[in-house]
Amino acid sequence: MPNAVNAPAHQPPVTIERRDGPYGEVVLRQRGPQYEIIANGCFLMDTSDGRSERLLVRAALDELATRTAPHVLIGGLGVGFSLVEAAAEPRWGHITVVEREPAILDWHRTGPLREITGRALADDRTELVEADLVAYVRESAAAGRRFDALCLDIDNGPDWTVTDENTTLYSPAGLAACRAALTPGGILAVWSAQPSQRFEGCLRNAGFCRVRTDEITVARGVPDVVHFAARPA
Structure with a gap:
Protein backbone atom coordinates (compact mmCIF):
# COMPACT_ATOMS: atom_id res chain seq x y z
CA MET A 1 0.00 0.00 0.00
CA PRO A 2 1.34 3.48 -0.80
CA ASN A 3 3.14 5.14 2.08
CA ALA A 4 4.00 8.83 2.26
CA VAL A 5 6.95 8.12 4.54
CA ASN A 6 8.89 7.02 1.45
CA ALA A 7 7.97 10.12 -0.58
CA PRO A 8 10.05 13.32 -0.35
CA ALA A 9 8.07 15.98 1.51
CA HIS A 10 8.89 18.57 -1.16
CA GLN A 11 7.74 16.39 -4.05
CA PRO A 12 5.01 18.27 -5.98
CA PRO A 13 1.70 16.50 -6.56
CA VAL A 14 0.66 15.33 -10.02
CA THR A 15 -3.03 15.65 -10.92
CA ILE A 16 -4.31 12.33 -12.25
CA GLU A 17 -7.89 13.43 -12.82
CA ARG A 18 -9.99 16.49 -12.12
CA ARG A 19 -13.75 16.11 -12.40
CA ASP A 20 -16.82 18.27 -11.80
CA GLY A 21 -19.23 16.15 -9.78
CA PRO A 22 -22.71 16.68 -8.40
CA TYR A 23 -21.28 18.43 -5.32
CA GLY A 24 -18.46 20.38 -6.94
CA GLU A 25 -14.93 19.65 -8.05
CA VAL A 26 -13.15 16.49 -6.97
CA VAL A 27 -9.50 15.82 -7.77
CA LEU A 28 -7.28 12.74 -7.54
CA ARG A 29 -3.59 13.58 -7.17
CA GLN A 30 -0.44 11.54 -6.76
CA ARG A 31 2.59 12.61 -4.74
CA GLY A 32 5.28 9.97 -5.18
CA PRO A 33 3.64 6.65 -4.23
CA GLN A 34 0.87 8.45 -2.32
CA TYR A 35 -2.62 9.31 -3.60
CA GLU A 36 -4.63 12.34 -2.41
CA ILE A 37 -8.29 13.29 -2.81
CA ILE A 38 -9.18 16.99 -2.90
CA ALA A 39 -12.79 18.19 -2.85
CA ASN A 40 -13.61 21.80 -3.79
CA GLY A 41 -10.03 22.76 -3.03
CA CYS A 42 -10.13 21.17 0.45
CA PHE A 43 -7.78 18.28 1.27
CA LEU A 44 -9.88 15.27 2.26
CA MET A 45 -7.51 12.33 2.73
CA ASP A 46 -4.53 10.49 1.37
CA THR A 47 -2.96 7.06 1.48
CA SER A 48 -0.13 8.01 3.83
CA ASP A 49 -1.45 6.33 6.97
CA GLY A 50 -5.04 5.16 7.40
CA ARG A 51 -4.82 3.93 10.98
CA SER A 52 -7.72 6.10 12.18
CA GLU A 53 -9.91 5.06 9.23
CA ARG A 54 -9.17 1.43 10.07
CA LEU A 55 -9.88 1.98 13.76
CA LEU A 56 -13.25 3.43 12.77
CA VAL A 57 -14.32 -0.04 11.65
CA ARG A 58 -12.25 -2.23 13.95
CA ALA A 59 -13.40 -0.58 17.18
CA ALA A 60 -17.04 -0.70 16.06
CA LEU A 61 -16.73 -4.45 15.56
CA ASP A 62 -15.11 -4.84 18.98
CA GLU A 63 -18.21 -3.23 20.48
CA LEU A 64 -20.34 -5.85 18.69
CA ALA A 65 -18.29 -8.81 19.90
CA THR A 66 -21.31 -10.94 20.83
CA ARG A 67 -23.14 -10.50 17.51
CA THR A 68 -23.10 -12.99 14.68
CA ALA A 69 -22.40 -11.67 11.16
CA PRO A 70 -23.22 -7.99 11.89
CA HIS A 71 -24.01 -5.58 9.04
CA VAL A 72 -21.83 -2.47 8.75
CA LEU A 73 -22.57 0.65 6.74
CA ILE A 74 -19.44 2.59 5.79
CA GLY A 75 -20.26 6.17 4.91
CA GLY A 76 -17.72 7.56 2.45
CA LEU A 77 -15.41 5.35 0.38
CA GLY A 78 -12.52 7.83 0.32
CA VAL A 79 -9.23 6.10 -0.40
CA GLY A 80 -10.71 2.82 0.82
CA PHE A 81 -9.00 2.13 4.15
CA SER A 82 -12.23 1.51 6.07
CA LEU A 83 -13.54 -0.86 3.39
CA VAL A 84 -10.25 -2.79 3.30
CA GLU A 85 -10.32 -3.12 7.09
CA ALA A 86 -13.90 -4.41 7.04
CA ALA A 87 -13.29 -6.90 4.23
CA ALA A 88 -10.23 -8.28 6.02
CA GLU A 89 -12.41 -9.26 8.97
CA PRO A 90 -14.51 -12.41 8.39
CA ARG A 91 -16.82 -11.59 11.31
CA TRP A 92 -18.66 -8.92 9.31
CA GLY A 93 -21.69 -10.47 7.64
CA HIS A 94 -22.37 -7.69 5.12
CA ILE A 95 -20.52 -4.50 4.17
CA THR A 96 -22.47 -1.63 2.60
CA VAL A 97 -20.41 1.32 1.37
CA VAL A 98 -22.22 4.56 0.50
CA GLU A 99 -20.36 7.10 -1.65
CA ARG A 100 -21.94 10.08 -3.39
CA GLU A 101 -19.11 11.01 -5.76
CA PRO A 102 -19.17 9.02 -9.05
CA ALA A 103 -15.51 9.92 -9.66
CA ILE A 104 -14.36 8.29 -6.42
CA LEU A 105 -16.33 5.14 -7.24
CA ASP A 106 -14.73 5.05 -10.70
CA TRP A 107 -11.22 5.51 -9.29
CA HIS A 108 -11.77 2.41 -7.16
CA ARG A 109 -13.60 0.27 -9.68
CA THR A 110 -11.32 0.83 -12.68
CA GLY A 111 -8.80 3.52 -11.74
CA PRO A 112 -5.60 3.84 -9.71
CA LEU A 113 -7.24 3.23 -6.32
CA ARG A 114 -8.21 -0.27 -7.41
CA GLU A 115 -4.75 -1.37 -6.28
CA ILE A 116 -5.87 -0.60 -2.73
CA THR A 117 -9.46 -1.89 -2.73
CA GLY A 118 -9.65 -4.38 -5.60
CA ARG A 119 -9.76 -7.45 -3.36
CA ALA A 120 -12.25 -5.86 -0.95
CA LEU A 121 -14.55 -4.85 -3.83
CA ALA A 122 -14.49 -8.44 -5.10
CA ASP A 123 -15.64 -9.72 -1.69
CA ASP A 124 -19.16 -11.16 -1.94
CA ARG A 125 -20.14 -9.28 1.24
CA THR A 126 -19.32 -5.87 -0.25
CA GLU A 127 -22.09 -3.69 -1.70
CA LEU A 128 -21.32 -0.27 -3.22
CA VAL A 129 -24.13 2.29 -3.21
CA GLU A 130 -23.92 5.60 -5.06
CA ALA A 131 -25.99 7.93 -2.90
CA ASP A 132 -25.85 10.87 -0.54
CA LEU A 133 -25.13 9.39 2.89
CA VAL A 134 -27.59 11.53 4.84
CA ALA A 135 -30.41 10.77 2.42
CA TYR A 136 -29.55 7.07 2.40
CA VAL A 137 -29.55 6.83 6.20
CA ARG A 138 -32.88 8.63 6.42
CA GLU A 139 -34.42 6.43 3.73
CA SER A 140 -33.08 3.31 5.43
CA ALA A 141 -34.55 4.36 8.76
CA ALA A 142 -37.92 5.14 7.17
CA ALA A 143 -37.95 1.82 5.31
CA GLY A 144 -37.04 -0.18 8.40
CA ARG A 145 -33.57 -1.18 7.18
CA ARG A 146 -31.24 -1.53 10.14
CA PHE A 147 -27.47 -1.74 10.52
CA ASP A 148 -25.40 -3.00 13.43
CA ALA A 149 -22.78 -0.31 12.88
CA LEU A 150 -22.58 3.01 11.06
CA CYS A 151 -18.95 3.97 10.38
CA LEU A 152 -19.03 7.46 8.91
CA ASP A 153 -16.17 9.40 7.33
CA ILE A 154 -17.63 11.83 4.81
CA ASP A 155 -15.57 14.95 5.53
CA ASN A 156 -13.24 16.44 8.15
CA GLY A 157 -15.66 16.06 11.03
CA PRO A 158 -18.64 17.72 12.72
CA ASP A 159 -16.87 21.06 13.19
CA TRP A 160 -15.18 21.19 9.78
CA THR A 161 -17.47 20.10 6.96
CA VAL A 162 -16.36 20.07 3.35
CA THR A 163 -19.79 21.01 1.97
CA ASP A 164 -22.76 22.69 3.61
CA GLU A 165 -24.90 19.63 2.87
CA ASN A 166 -22.79 17.52 5.23
CA THR A 167 -23.77 19.62 8.24
CA THR A 168 -27.17 17.93 8.23
CA LEU A 169 -25.54 14.64 9.27
CA TYR A 170 -24.45 16.17 12.57
CA SER A 171 -27.73 18.01 13.19
CA PRO A 172 -30.36 16.71 15.64
CA ALA A 173 -32.39 15.39 12.70
CA GLY A 174 -29.37 13.70 11.13
CA LEU A 175 -28.32 12.04 14.38
CA ALA A 176 -31.91 10.95 15.00
CA ALA A 177 -31.88 9.25 11.58
CA GLY A 185 -27.24 -1.71 20.86
CA GLY A 186 -25.80 -0.77 17.46
CA ILE A 187 -22.72 1.43 17.18
CA LEU A 188 -22.23 4.83 15.56
CA ALA A 189 -18.58 5.71 14.80
CA VAL A 190 -17.75 9.13 13.29
CA TRP A 191 -14.27 10.09 12.05
CA SER A 192 -13.05 13.64 12.71
CA ALA A 193 -9.89 15.64 12.18
CA GLN A 194 -10.28 17.11 15.66
CA PRO A 195 -12.19 16.36 18.88
CA SER A 196 -15.50 18.08 19.56
CA GLN A 197 -17.04 18.27 23.02
CA ARG A 198 -20.01 19.98 21.40
CA PHE A 199 -20.60 16.94 19.22
CA GLU A 200 -20.36 14.61 22.20
CA GLY A 201 -23.16 16.62 23.77
CA CYS A 202 -25.18 16.41 20.55
CA LEU A 203 -24.84 12.61 20.59
CA ARG A 204 -26.14 12.39 24.13
CA ASN A 205 -28.99 14.78 23.36
CA ALA A 206 -29.92 12.58 20.38
CA GLY A 207 -30.44 9.62 22.72
CA PHE A 208 -27.12 7.81 22.31
CA CYS A 209 -25.29 6.22 25.22
CA ARG A 210 -21.68 5.08 25.85
CA VAL A 211 -20.40 8.22 24.15
CA ARG A 212 -16.62 8.48 23.95
CA THR A 213 -13.86 9.98 21.80
CA ASP A 214 -10.69 8.06 20.90
CA GLU A 215 -7.58 9.90 19.72
CA ILE A 216 -5.31 8.27 17.13
CA THR A 217 -1.73 9.48 16.68
CA VAL A 218 -0.88 10.13 13.04
CA ALA A 219 2.39 10.77 11.24
CA ARG A 220 1.84 14.50 10.94
CA GLY A 221 -0.17 17.17 12.72
CA VAL A 222 -2.63 16.79 15.57
CA PRO A 223 -4.18 13.38 16.29
CA ASP A 224 -7.24 12.20 14.36
CA VAL A 225 -10.22 11.21 16.47
CA VAL A 226 -13.16 8.84 16.25
CA HIS A 227 -16.38 9.63 18.12
CA PHE A 228 -18.23 6.52 19.31
CA ALA A 229 -21.79 6.18 20.57
CA ALA A 230 -24.34 3.38 20.94
CA ARG A 231 -28.06 3.14 20.46
CA PRO A 232 -29.51 1.94 23.75
CA ALA A 233 -30.35 -1.77 23.71
Whole structure:
Protein backbone atom coordinates (compact mmCIF):
# COMPACT_ATOMS: atom_id res chain seq x y z
CA MET A 1 0.00 0.00 0.00
CA PRO A 2 1.34 3.48 -0.80
CA ASN A 3 3.14 5.14 2.08
CA ALA A 4 4.00 8.83 2.26
CA VAL A 5 6.95 8.12 4.54
CA ASN A 6 8.89 7.02 1.45
CA ALA A 7 7.97 10.12 -0.58
CA PRO A 8 10.05 13.32 -0.35
CA ALA A 9 8.07 15.98 1.51
CA HIS A 10 8.89 18.57 -1.16
CA GLN A 11 7.74 16.39 -4.05
CA PRO A 12 5.01 18.27 -5.98
CA PRO A 13 1.70 16.50 -6.56
CA VAL A 14 0.66 15.33 -10.02
CA THR A 15 -3.03 15.65 -10.92
CA ILE A 16 -4.31 12.33 -12.25
CA GLU A 17 -7.89 13.43 -12.82
CA ARG A 18 -9.99 16.49 -12.12
CA ARG A 19 -13.75 16.11 -12.40
CA ASP A 20 -16.82 18.27 -11.80
CA GLY A 21 -19.23 16.15 -9.78
CA PRO A 22 -22.71 16.68 -8.40
CA TYR A 23 -21.28 18.43 -5.32
CA GLY A 24 -18.46 20.38 -6.94
CA GLU A 25 -14.93 19.65 -8.05
CA VAL A 26 -13.15 16.49 -6.97
CA VAL A 27 -9.50 15.82 -7.77
CA LEU A 28 -7.28 12.74 -7.54
CA ARG A 29 -3.59 13.58 -7.17
CA GLN A 30 -0.44 11.54 -6.76
CA ARG A 31 2.59 12.61 -4.74
CA GLY A 32 5.28 9.97 -5.18
CA PRO A 33 3.64 6.65 -4.23
CA GLN A 34 0.87 8.45 -2.32
CA TYR A 35 -2.62 9.31 -3.60
CA GLU A 36 -4.63 12.34 -2.41
CA ILE A 37 -8.29 13.29 -2.81
CA ILE A 38 -9.18 16.99 -2.90
CA ALA A 39 -12.79 18.19 -2.85
CA ASN A 40 -13.61 21.80 -3.79
CA GLY A 41 -10.03 22.76 -3.03
CA CYS A 42 -10.13 21.17 0.45
CA PHE A 43 -7.78 18.28 1.27
CA LEU A 44 -9.88 15.27 2.26
CA MET A 45 -7.51 12.33 2.73
CA ASP A 46 -4.53 10.49 1.37
CA THR A 47 -2.96 7.06 1.48
CA SER A 48 -0.13 8.01 3.83
CA ASP A 49 -1.45 6.33 6.97
CA GLY A 50 -5.04 5.16 7.40
CA ARG A 51 -4.82 3.93 10.98
CA SER A 52 -7.72 6.10 12.18
CA GLU A 53 -9.91 5.06 9.23
CA ARG A 54 -9.17 1.43 10.07
CA LEU A 55 -9.88 1.98 13.76
CA LEU A 56 -13.25 3.43 12.77
CA VAL A 57 -14.32 -0.04 11.65
CA ARG A 58 -12.25 -2.23 13.95
CA ALA A 59 -13.40 -0.58 17.18
CA ALA A 60 -17.04 -0.70 16.06
CA LEU A 61 -16.73 -4.45 15.56
CA ASP A 62 -15.11 -4.84 18.98
CA GLU A 63 -18.21 -3.23 20.48
CA LEU A 64 -20.34 -5.85 18.69
CA ALA A 65 -18.29 -8.81 19.90
CA THR A 66 -21.31 -10.94 20.83
CA ARG A 67 -23.14 -10.50 17.51
CA THR A 68 -23.10 -12.99 14.68
CA ALA A 69 -22.40 -11.67 11.16
CA PRO A 70 -23.22 -7.99 11.89
CA HIS A 71 -24.01 -5.58 9.04
CA VAL A 72 -21.83 -2.47 8.75
CA LEU A 73 -22.57 0.65 6.74
CA ILE A 74 -19.44 2.59 5.79
CA GLY A 75 -20.26 6.17 4.91
CA GLY A 76 -17.72 7.56 2.45
CA LEU A 77 -15.41 5.35 0.38
CA GLY A 78 -12.52 7.83 0.32
CA VAL A 79 -9.23 6.10 -0.40
CA GLY A 80 -10.71 2.82 0.82
CA PHE A 81 -9.00 2.13 4.15
CA SER A 82 -12.23 1.51 6.07
CA LEU A 83 -13.54 -0.86 3.39
CA VAL A 84 -10.25 -2.79 3.30
CA GLU A 85 -10.32 -3.12 7.09
CA ALA A 86 -13.90 -4.41 7.04
CA ALA A 87 -13.29 -6.90 4.23
CA ALA A 88 -10.23 -8.28 6.02
CA GLU A 89 -12.41 -9.26 8.97
CA PRO A 90 -14.51 -12.41 8.39
CA ARG A 91 -16.82 -11.59 11.31
CA TRP A 92 -18.66 -8.92 9.31
CA GLY A 93 -21.69 -10.47 7.64
CA HIS A 94 -22.37 -7.69 5.12
CA ILE A 95 -20.52 -4.50 4.17
CA THR A 96 -22.47 -1.63 2.60
CA VAL A 97 -20.41 1.32 1.37
CA VAL A 98 -22.22 4.56 0.50
CA GLU A 99 -20.36 7.10 -1.65
CA ARG A 100 -21.94 10.08 -3.39
CA GLU A 101 -19.11 11.01 -5.76
CA PRO A 102 -19.17 9.02 -9.05
CA ALA A 103 -15.51 9.92 -9.66
CA ILE A 104 -14.36 8.29 -6.42
CA LEU A 105 -16.33 5.14 -7.24
CA ASP A 106 -14.73 5.05 -10.70
CA TRP A 107 -11.22 5.51 -9.29
CA HIS A 108 -11.77 2.41 -7.16
CA ARG A 109 -13.60 0.27 -9.68
CA THR A 110 -11.32 0.83 -12.68
CA GLY A 111 -8.80 3.52 -11.74
CA PRO A 112 -5.60 3.84 -9.71
CA LEU A 113 -7.24 3.23 -6.32
CA ARG A 114 -8.21 -0.27 -7.41
CA GLU A 115 -4.75 -1.37 -6.28
CA ILE A 116 -5.87 -0.60 -2.73
CA THR A 117 -9.46 -1.89 -2.73
CA GLY A 118 -9.65 -4.38 -5.60
CA ARG A 119 -9.76 -7.45 -3.36
CA ALA A 120 -12.25 -5.86 -0.95
CA LEU A 121 -14.55 -4.85 -3.83
CA ALA A 122 -14.49 -8.44 -5.10
CA ASP A 123 -15.64 -9.72 -1.69
CA ASP A 124 -19.16 -11.16 -1.94
CA ARG A 125 -20.14 -9.28 1.24
CA THR A 126 -19.32 -5.87 -0.25
CA GLU A 127 -22.09 -3.69 -1.70
CA LEU A 128 -21.32 -0.27 -3.22
CA VAL A 129 -24.13 2.29 -3.21
CA GLU A 130 -23.92 5.60 -5.06
CA ALA A 131 -25.99 7.93 -2.90
CA ASP A 132 -25.85 10.87 -0.54
CA LEU A 133 -25.13 9.39 2.89
CA VAL A 134 -27.59 11.53 4.84
CA ALA A 135 -30.41 10.77 2.42
CA TYR A 136 -29.55 7.07 2.40
CA VAL A 137 -29.55 6.83 6.20
CA ARG A 138 -32.88 8.63 6.42
CA GLU A 139 -34.42 6.43 3.73
CA SER A 140 -33.08 3.31 5.43
CA ALA A 141 -34.55 4.36 8.76
CA ALA A 142 -37.92 5.14 7.17
CA ALA A 143 -37.95 1.82 5.31
CA GLY A 144 -37.04 -0.18 8.40
CA ARG A 145 -33.57 -1.18 7.18
CA ARG A 146 -31.24 -1.53 10.14
CA PHE A 147 -27.47 -1.74 10.52
CA ASP A 148 -25.40 -3.00 13.43
CA ALA A 149 -22.78 -0.31 12.88
CA LEU A 150 -22.58 3.01 11.06
CA CYS A 151 -18.95 3.97 10.38
CA LEU A 152 -19.03 7.46 8.91
CA ASP A 153 -16.17 9.40 7.33
CA ILE A 154 -17.63 11.83 4.81
CA ASP A 155 -15.57 14.95 5.53
CA ASN A 156 -13.24 16.44 8.15
CA GLY A 157 -15.66 16.06 11.03
CA PRO A 158 -18.64 17.72 12.72
CA ASP A 159 -16.87 21.06 13.19
CA TRP A 160 -15.18 21.19 9.78
CA THR A 161 -17.47 20.10 6.96
CA VAL A 162 -16.36 20.07 3.35
CA THR A 163 -19.79 21.01 1.97
CA ASP A 164 -22.76 22.69 3.61
CA GLU A 165 -24.90 19.63 2.87
CA ASN A 166 -22.79 17.52 5.23
CA THR A 167 -23.77 19.62 8.24
CA THR A 168 -27.17 17.93 8.23
CA LEU A 169 -25.54 14.64 9.27
CA TYR A 170 -24.45 16.17 12.57
CA SER A 171 -27.73 18.01 13.19
CA PRO A 172 -30.36 16.71 15.64
CA ALA A 173 -32.39 15.39 12.70
CA GLY A 174 -29.37 13.70 11.13
CA LEU A 175 -28.32 12.04 14.38
CA ALA A 176 -31.91 10.95 15.00
CA ALA A 177 -31.88 9.25 11.58
CA CYS A 178 -28.61 7.51 12.45
CA ARG A 179 -30.08 6.28 15.72
CA ALA A 180 -33.18 5.02 13.93
CA ALA A 181 -31.08 3.20 11.31
CA LEU A 182 -29.20 1.24 13.97
CA THR A 183 -30.29 -1.99 15.59
CA PRO A 184 -30.74 -1.80 19.40
CA GLY A 185 -27.24 -1.71 20.86
CA GLY A 186 -25.80 -0.77 17.46
CA ILE A 187 -22.72 1.43 17.18
CA LEU A 188 -22.23 4.83 15.56
CA ALA A 189 -18.58 5.71 14.80
CA VAL A 190 -17.75 9.13 13.29
CA TRP A 191 -14.27 10.09 12.05
CA SER A 192 -13.05 13.64 12.71
CA ALA A 193 -9.89 15.64 12.18
CA GLN A 194 -10.28 17.11 15.66
CA PRO A 195 -12.19 16.36 18.88
CA SER A 196 -15.50 18.08 19.56
CA GLN A 197 -17.04 18.27 23.02
CA ARG A 198 -20.01 19.98 21.40
CA PHE A 199 -20.60 16.94 19.22
CA GLU A 200 -20.36 14.61 22.20
CA GLY A 201 -23.16 16.62 23.77
CA CYS A 202 -25.18 16.41 20.55
CA LEU A 203 -24.84 12.61 20.59
CA ARG A 204 -26.14 12.39 24.13
CA ASN A 205 -28.99 14.78 23.36
CA ALA A 206 -29.92 12.58 20.38
CA GLY A 207 -30.44 9.62 22.72
CA PHE A 208 -27.12 7.81 22.31
CA CYS A 209 -25.29 6.22 25.22
CA ARG A 210 -21.68 5.08 25.85
CA VAL A 211 -20.40 8.22 24.15
CA ARG A 212 -16.62 8.48 23.95
CA THR A 213 -13.86 9.98 21.80
CA ASP A 214 -10.69 8.06 20.90
CA GLU A 215 -7.58 9.90 19.72
CA ILE A 216 -5.31 8.27 17.13
CA THR A 217 -1.73 9.48 16.68
CA VAL A 218 -0.88 10.13 13.04
CA ALA A 219 2.39 10.77 11.24
CA ARG A 220 1.84 14.50 10.94
CA GLY A 221 -0.17 17.17 12.72
CA VAL A 222 -2.63 16.79 15.57
CA PRO A 223 -4.18 13.38 16.29
CA ASP A 224 -7.24 12.20 14.36
CA VAL A 225 -10.22 11.21 16.47
CA VAL A 226 -13.16 8.84 16.25
CA HIS A 227 -16.38 9.63 18.12
CA PHE A 228 -18.23 6.52 19.31
CA ALA A 229 -21.79 6.18 20.57
CA ALA A 230 -24.34 3.38 20.94
CA ARG A 231 -28.06 3.14 20.46
CA PRO A 232 -29.51 1.94 23.75
CA ALA A 233 -30.35 -1.77 23.71
